[in-house]
Amino acid sequence: MDIIFIKRLITTSIGRKAVMAVSGLLLGGFMLVHLAENLLLFKGEPAYNTWVDLLISNPVTPFMEAGLLALFIGHIITGVWVRIEDFLNAPRGYEARRWQGGRTAGSATMLYTAAAILAYLAYHLLTFRFVDHSMGFYQMVTAAFRSPVFVAVYISGSLALALHLSHGMQSAFQTLGVNHPKYTPLIKAGGLAVAVTMTGFALISLYYLAGIDLKAAEAGYQVVVIK
């Protein structure tokens, strides 16, 4: 990547949209991997703790985290920038016509769902990432999800994430010029499938709130009970 290319990514409208699209797709990929990791909660304490301990002790992880942070920052900055540009360049009466012309709930609420996801992420990192982990990751997560307030935040956040991705994934491909009569319906369906998958985060929290892990323990599965 030469310096002129990087300059174009920042100084041109199409460059900023490309950064927003690529960072959005990579963040969507991270969300799928993160969900898969957290589905290990269903396998119980040893499986989950072994995986997270392995992850945080990996010397590559700090670099991955720095990359992830750069993706979030790049996505937020270009997203806000593009939205302001679109607003300034929009013809009069555009706001009133937001729901016309094929707009969906996902596309019309992108800015609101983005703000909700940011708040959800901040809450998530403050309660799970930047805390003392000495009790063990599984115990920490399980204890948190026994609280109905915590679960309500996770359900709302996961739904906001699903709505955001229901438009974001297909829009990113469109921005990058992947537009073909044969593949566009597939891309739309794939984007929607990724979006719906995000409700998995809400399901994990409901699983613990409903005490299904405890019922599984009665049926003979290994489980940790936190008082």
Ligand code: HEM
């Ligand atoms: C059931 C829901 C979830 C659970 C149980 C969960 C669990 C965790 C845990 C235990 C960590 C800390 C790992 C560490 O200290 O290194 C973490 C980190 C993180 N989570 Fe989640 N998470 C969930 C949902 C989400 C969602 C919906 C998002 C995004 C909106 C998200 C984004 C992140 C990020 C960015 C990190 C920091 C990554 C890192 O430090 O490697 N998580 N999560």
